[in-house]
Amino acid sequence: MDYIIQTVISALSFGSFYALGALGIGLLFSVLRLINFAHGDFITVGGFALIVPSSAVVATVAIGGFHPVFTILCIVAIVVALALFSYFFVFQHSQTSSPATMMIVSFALGYTLQNAIVMIYGGRPKAVNVFPALTGQVQLSDGISVQILQLVIIAVTWILLISLVLFLKRTKVGVQMRAAAEDFRMARMLGVNGKRVIALAFILSGGLAGIMSLLFVTQTGVLTFRMGVPIMLFFFIATVIGGMGSLVGAVVGGYAVGIVSVVLSATLPEELRGFRDACVFLFVIIILLARPQGIVLTKAAKERV
Amino acid sequence: MIEANTPLLRLIRYFWPLVVLCVGLLIVVVIVDASGDIILAQTLVEGLVRIVIVAALYLFIGNSGIISFGHIGFVMVGAYATAWQTCCPYTREMFMPGLPTYLLNNSHHFILAIFLGGLLAALVALISGIAIMRMSGIAASIGTFAFMMVLYSAYLRWSTWTSGASSVIGLPTTTTPWVGYVYAVIALAGAFLYSRSKFGLALRSSRDDEVAAKAAGVNVFGQRLLAFVVSAFFCGMAGGLFGHFLGMLTVDSFYLGMTFITLSMLVVGGMQSLSGAVVGVVILSIVIDVLRRLESGIGGVTIPTSSAEVGVGLILLIILIFRRTGITGNQEIYWPFKADISASAAMKRQS
Amino acid sequence: MLLNVENITVHYSRLPALRDVSVSVDEGEIVCVVGPNGAGKSTTLLAISGVLNPTSGDITFDGKKINGMAPEMVARAGISQVPEGRHVFTTLNVEENLRIGTSIRSDRSEIEKDFKHVLEIFPVLAERRRQAAGKLSGGEQQMLVIGRALLTNPRIMTIDEPSLGLAPNLVDRVYETLIDLRNDRGLTLLIVEQSSERALKVADRLYVLRSGQMQLEGNAADLQDGVKVRQAYFGFEDDAAAEDEAVF
Secondary structure, three states: OHHHHHHHHHHHHHHHHHHHHHHHHHHHHHHHOOOOOOHHHHHHHHHHOOEOOOOOOEOOEOHHHOOHHHHHHHHHHHHHHHHHHHHHHOHHHHOOOOHHHHHHHHHHHHHHHHHHHHHHHOOOOEEOOOOHHHHOEEEEEOOEEEEHHHHHHHHHHHHHHHHHHHHHHHOHHHHHHHHHHHOHHHHHHOOOOHHHHHHHHHHHHHHHHHHHHHHHHHHHOEEOOOOHHHHHHHHHHHHHHHOOOOHHHHHHHHHHHHHHHHHHHHHOOHHHHHHHHHHHHHHHHHHHHHOOOOOOOOOOOOOOO | OOOOOOHHHHHHHHOHHHHHHHHHHHHHHHHHHHHOOHHHHHHHHHHHHHHHHHHHHHHHHHHHOOOOOOHHHHHHHHHHHHHHHHOOOOOHHHHOOOOOHHHHHOOOOHHHHHHHHHHHHHHHHHHHHHHHOOOOHHHHHHHHHHHHHHHHHHHHHOHHHHOOOOOEEOOOOOOOHHHHHHHHHHHHHHHHHHHHOHHHHHHHHHHHOHHHHHHOOOOHHHHHHHHHHHHHHHHHHHHHHHHHHHOEEOHHHOOHHHHHHHHHHHHHHOOOOHHHHHHHHHHHHHHHHHHHHHHHOEOOEOOOOOHHHHHHHHHHHHHHHHOOOOOOOOOOOOOOOOOOHHHHHHHHHHO | OOEEEEEEEEEEOOEEEEEEEEEEEOOOOEEEEEOOOOOOHHHHHHHHHOOOOOOEEEEEEOOEEOOOOOHHHHHHHOEEEEOOOOOOOOOOEHHHHHHHHHHHOOOHHHHHHHHHHHHHHOHHHHHOOOOEHHHOOHHHHHHHHHHHHHOOOOOEEEEEOOOOOOOHHHHHHHHHHHHHHHHHHOOEEEEEEOOHHHHHHHOOEEEEEEOOEEEEEEEHHHHOOOHHHHHHHHOOOOHHHHHHHOOO
């Protein structure tokens, strides 16, 4: 029983993490029809921004060593700046292209970022210790002890989700964003500033990426230049399975992927453990065969005839 | 003015882009072969193998409009399948102990091995394509990316068949420039003929307007699957060629790097043109070579490691922003002489 | 002239959709542009709204050149379009839809006055204030998008095929409302219509567009018998042939 509760919390924690990630992807897709393959690399940059540029194996913590609040603010600011930079200098110019072209653009951006990191920090993995207090355990009751970080991830996710919902529903700019996400051209014809809405989407997406980089690096304690790629892929899978173009779908998809991932980890026989990711993909493919547009349907997913 | 007014000339005019590309490559191969420069020959072989891959990419991406990030997975499947058949007869068991007895004890001629490698890749494409090609264009692209990652991590863990993270060493280095050239011609011809066939036409109609294509009776799923499988076949063969060029294989070489480079070559050259595939390979191979040499330092100038990758990335971004259709503008190399015989004949008849 | 479209040519890639088209609308007028499918009527409105950029020619509004302006700036200048197909924001509720356009205005109290006024003109919207706009019927959605455009406080409203997909009695209601808006508020209207019969009843002046070129322009009063309009609409020299083709 205790093991089950721990697994449940683990599943919720994983699910929350993927929900946040899928949300970051979903925001940009809904407003801009952009599949941002560089999202994972934004997270990577956030992680590497914690340390001093060097090729040492044990990283010297720079920003990571500041007061926690300051660290969080700095990292989030850096990633948001990166996101805005990529909007103004890269994505803005290809906005009129097809989603497919924009996808390659983001892939190119991501790959360039990865290798720029190698240029600055070298290619070897680095150990980094950030927010060590969170990696400790807390006793919930007799026999159930969970990692504090897992609870933090769940809490942070829900705080962010609720804030985002309030923002989208209650603020003028938020409503504009929802309108623009559904029908960008019509929104502009009613006076909504297209550039501002898109920039805002990038800021939100970048902010989410910044927070995720902190959570991720605290959890793993390792920085590698390619670390953003597998997680980015999982976020996309979550968006696809949840229903592209829907923010609710992104969250649902994120939880689905996270929960299945943990359940598989817990239940797969020893030899197949390494193939857990493949099994997650298999699960996703089965869902997509039954329901190709994803779980939550939106206007974006429906074909225009 | 040469008019295409004999059957032979008409044939040449039809195949003109293909002819130009093959003859052009032939000239390069002859020159490099004559020069005897080994380093140059190696760069050439690498380029020719890339041409096979990028031609296959063009076959699928150019005609379907769906970006595939997964074809390098097929290259890997073909490469290792070849290794299972031709590598290191005396040490095979040491590198890949899990192989079935037949493979442990027998070796095939490299041409057969490469062919079977291609077939295996095609089979893998068939199975995965049945799931992936059902999805919408963007979701399918994500699916191919996921597929490549799954293959990569599977091959990484499957150490009894692939040696996992370490290398498999000892493949016969049978890929000479001439061998590479022959396969490049085969791949180019295959991509060319496919595009000009009714299958290519049907697929392109779905690229331009999926709904209209379906309404016209095109089996979009089937056509996409077909192109996926055929392109995977060529990629598989390229993998075998690659293995027989390097003499060794590592799973890590078939991951993001190769995916990025080959995709860039296609995009920079022109995604919807076979000539673009070749142009892209040539241009970026030169760029990468120059940057790599600068990384090692020439004449006192040294640039940091990974500059080559960053350089290619920047080039790709610039092309995508300023000239989406690539260097060739999505056009093939055209017959330079006076065009249609039937039109001029008709005009003659009228007057 | 409040709005002056002068000899614009608009291309979709290399295809010319409009060639040398001119339309003018004076303050307080109701001007209709009619024509068959594919004539370029929607293209004209999109060019005015800034969504499309004319390759040549000029569009002036209140003396200022507006071709090349971004759509959000054209809206701020005082031109509001109700495009073809309604385009309600289905995921927003009725009130959110209505208020979307008010972001370009800064006069709080005026906005609230206008908002109440729109709910008076379209009482059904007041009833369904909090409902998701996607759940409204076709006629209700048409009311919604007109109300929405009104709330940007435009000087001229361009409307693309208001009758599309609506039952005839609903179309009557929509047009009644539009005429009232012109009469009560002095709102200038540029309406694109497929049905020239409807247009002739409502317009002060009429244009006929076909295959990207303007075929006819005139006062509605002079064109009431429909003969010249039919000719221009279908492109027949011979009126007898045109009568055979008449669908109305």
